[in-house]
Amino acid sequence: MVSTNISADHATTGLVTAEVSRAERISQSFVRVTVTGDALADWRHLGFDQWLRLALPIAEGTRFDQLSDRFDTKGYLRYLTLPKATRPVIRSLTVRNFRPEQRELDIDFVAHGAEGFAGPWAASLPVGATVGLIDQGCGFAAQNARHVRIAGEETALPAVLGVLRDLPADTTGDAIIEISDPSDRQPVAAPSGVRVHWITRAATSRPGAEALAALRSLGSEGLDDPGFQAFIIGEQHLASGGRKHLVNELSVPKAQVKFCGYWRKR
Ligand SMILES: Cc1cc2nc3c(=O)[nH]c(=O)nc-3n(C[C@H](O)[C@H](O)[C@H](O)COP(=O)(O)OP(=O)(O)OC[C@H]3O[C@@H](n4cnc5c(N)ncnc54)[C@H](O)[C@@H]3O)c2cc1C
Incomplete structure (x- = not known):
């Protein structure tokens, strides 16, 4: 288990689905994945280190509609009850850029090799894939920091x-x-x-x-x-x-x- 004292702030936007419109290897270690969709019209953009739970498709039949709107303890326990064959993989990522006019959001993934799911998924440049996003707020929105x-x-x-x-x-x-x-x-x-x-x-x-x-x-x-x-x-x-x-x-x-x-x- 990793440790933290940052808390999640569960937005009312709940689960938002979007499509990968672009995916590009931008440097040796990073792949930038851009997701687009009408549902992003209501995305609560907070800047700073705003992070999200990203639900990734594991196969053709992956279902996003059974996920909870909040990925809190209750939402996580519900997730665990879903059939493994059709539930998405969920990982934590950061919003790199958000362009409200285009309804586009960028995520920079570390492509860390063959292990795990999110890294290899991003490295496959998965244009056209559907993903789910659950906004978690900011860990360090330090507006008053001097x-x-x-x-x-x-x-x-x-x-x-x-x-x-x-x-x-x-x-x-x-x-x-x-x-x-x-x-x-x-x-x-x-x-x-x-x-x-x-x-x-x-x-x-x-x-x-x-x-x-x-x-x-x-x-x-x-x-x-x-x-x-x-x-x-x-x-x-x-x-x-x-x-x-x-x-x-x-x-x-x-x-x-x-x-x-x-x-x-x-
Ligand atoms: C709030 C938050 C925000 C985050 N934002 C980002 C982000 O914007 N971009 C990003 O790339 N990551 C981000 N992460 C980290 C990301 O969630 C983890 O790296 C995650 O483990 C990647 O999932 P995976 O499926 O690729 O690997 P997993 O299935 O989780 O792990 C598989 C194996 O890969 C290893 N591994 C995992 N990540 C790395 C790595 N980076 N380098 C080397 N080995 C690794 C693990 O030790 C394990 O052995 C964030 C995490 C948190 C909590």
């Missing part, structure tokens, strides 16, 4: 870039983004006072380990600002290690550190 410290590896890149794009323009701080290949770097829109540190990890490093080391090397400057907020996300060791560093070693109040293990390296 000083930030953010760290993540590539699964967190969409969230980190979304947060940087939407922070108040006078925010200061540091954002660390660890990637596995230089081509994975994307253009950044960030407040001018936030230093963005890109790290391309060595092939021998565990995902997230170099981002955690970089976070530790930043020290304690600015952490006593009452407007300080941290967001540490990505592979489980980075998320939990980053939280421990800030809370236990640097005495940042727990409420000012949001963290989420996005996945666990086995």
